[in-house]
Amino acid sequence: MTETLAIFGGSKTRTKPFTSWPVFDETDEQRLLGALRSGKWGKLNGEEVSEFERRFAAMHDCKHAIGVVNGTVSLRIALMAAGIKAEEEVIVPPYTFLATATAVVEANAVPVFADVNLETFNLDPQSVEAAITPKTRAIIPVHMAGQPADMDAILAIAKKHNLLVIEDAAHAHGASYKNRGLGSIGHMGSFSFQSSKNLTSGEGGIITTNDDQLAEACRSIHNCGRITGGLWYEHHVISANYRLGEFQGAILNTQLNRLEAQTATRDRNGQYLAEKLSKIPGIYPQRRTAETTRHAYHLFLFRIVAEEFGSSRAVILQALAAEGVPVSGGYAIPLYRQPLFLNNAFGPYLPDAKTRLDYGKVSCPNCEKICGEQGAWLEQSIFLGGLSDMDDIACAFEKIHQNRHLLVELK
Ligand SMILES: Cc1ncc(COP(=O)(O)O)c(C=O)c1O
Numbered sequence: 001m002t003e004t005l006a007i008f009g010g011s012k013t014r015t016k017p018f019t020s021w022p023v024f025d026e027t028d029e030q031r032l033l034g035a036l037r038s039g040k041w042g043k044l045n046g047e048e049v050s051e052f053e054r055r056f057a058a059m060h061d062c063k064h065a066i067g068v069v070n071g072t073v074s075l076r077i078a079l080m081a082a083g084i085k086a087e088e089e090v091i092v093p094p095y096t097f098l099a100t101a102t103a104v105v106e107a108n109a110v111p112v113f114a115d116v117n118l119e120t121f122n123l124d125p126q127s128v129e130a131a132i133t134p135k136t137r138a139i140i141p142v143h144m145a146g147q148p149a150d151m152d153a154i155l156a157i158a159k160k161h162n163l164l165v166i167e168d169a170a171h172a173h174g175a176s177y178k179n180r181g182l183g184s185i186g187h188m189g190s191f192s193f194q195s196s197k198n199l200t201s202g203e204g205g206i207i208t209t210n211d212d213q214l215a216e217a218c219r220s221i222h223n224c225g226r227i228t229g230g231l232w233y234e235h236h237v238i239s240a241n242y243r244l245g246e247f248q249g250a251i252l253n254t255q256l257n258r259l260e261a262q263t264a265t266r267d268r269n270g271q272y273l274a275e276k277l278s279k280i281p282g283i284y285p286q287r288r289t290a291e292t293t294r295h296a297y298h299l300f301l302f303r304i305v306a307e308e309f310g311s312s313r314a315v316i317l318q319a320l321a322a323e324g325v326p327v328s329g330g331y332a333i334p335l336y337r338q339p340l341f342l343n344n345a346f347g348p349y350l351p352d353a354k355t356r357l358d359y360g361k362v363s364c365p366n367c368e369k370i371c372g373e374q375g376a377w378l379e380q381s382i383f384l385g386g387l388s389d390m391d392d393i394a395c396a397f398e399k400i401h402q403n404r405h406l407l408v409e410l411k
Contacts, residue, residue: 005403007322007410013396014324018389021381022200023262028254035250043067048249053206055256059174060181060189062208064215067244067252068222071170071192071205075103077242078166078188078207079138081217084109087353088137093123094334094367095375096142100168101335104140105349110357112136113336115364119287121145121301121375124366125153132157138164141186145377146198146266146296147286148177151185158186166190169208171298173199174263179293183208188218193252198266198298198380199259201248263296266383269390270297273383276394277302280401282309284374297383301330303374310404317376319407323396326382330375336362
């Protein structure tokens, strides 16, 4: 006799809440209060942001880090610092948050979509190579969910075609590729500290690099085009005030104290759950690559193959939620199918390209399969608990699988 599914009135597998986010205590309060009482609330006269920049850079094997207002502006500044010219092309994945592609448009460059690998959800190097044209100048691999992209292959392509690589590491604080911190492998890296992220100050972002000149260019662009040794009101490039504030710096400094231990916990739990779920027919957790020495598990990605499981993704997700497991179907639309791209709604950007770009013709079959049929995820804070939390999640999946024949009623 199998237990009745919660969706049909049975008892829930999980009744306790999972770990909530953000995690903070009196050390964050004290640091924030210290910043407040110092009266130095801006990056230009305080020490919190500069201390955080140094620590974050060191932790990610980088020489430089430049704190900015969010993880979209950081991508845009990186593209500007790289000298990408109007209407040049930048290759991006379509299975990512909007910002990876819109930052390219905001830099007045053309996002070109290459497909992702169905198993890793990360950029497929073959598809990248196929997308290269004489106008291509850069590649933005996203370390999707916190698992490093295939950087060796992407760097080899970049070298061959003389392209810049900007890592979108918005999901990947503390993750590593062959024991190297992300954000240190391409020419520049970009991170976000928005509320949901593994390291957060509510809003915020940072650019990382080991290149002195690129760092100098980013520093200038995020600080109104000022240059070292220049006058205060002397501005050299199109730029603005994109500086991170001291209150955010203060919170980030205390949050950073926890990142190492939290990342280790997420990685341990993520691997444990992946092993359990991969035994269930039709459930395919994101495949871990051999080069992934640490996965940040900002998201725990998995695919549901309905024919193998015996029920559709929509129904399984409903049943999981009823069992007390908060789960999402993830990005539902490949970026090139977003109305913004279908309608070339680029505002003042890309005036020439606008008429010749036809994103309606783009096809990335793996991304379409993930968005439309198979993809799903669990969020990072769930992975801050103990192994018993993972056991509960696995039990919920198993219970649903055992009762799959009853789910046809839900359709
Ligand atoms: C992959 C990716 N890139 C960039 C961003 C943009 O970061 P922000 O929201 O800080 O602008 C996000 C944020 O959600 C993201 O997930």
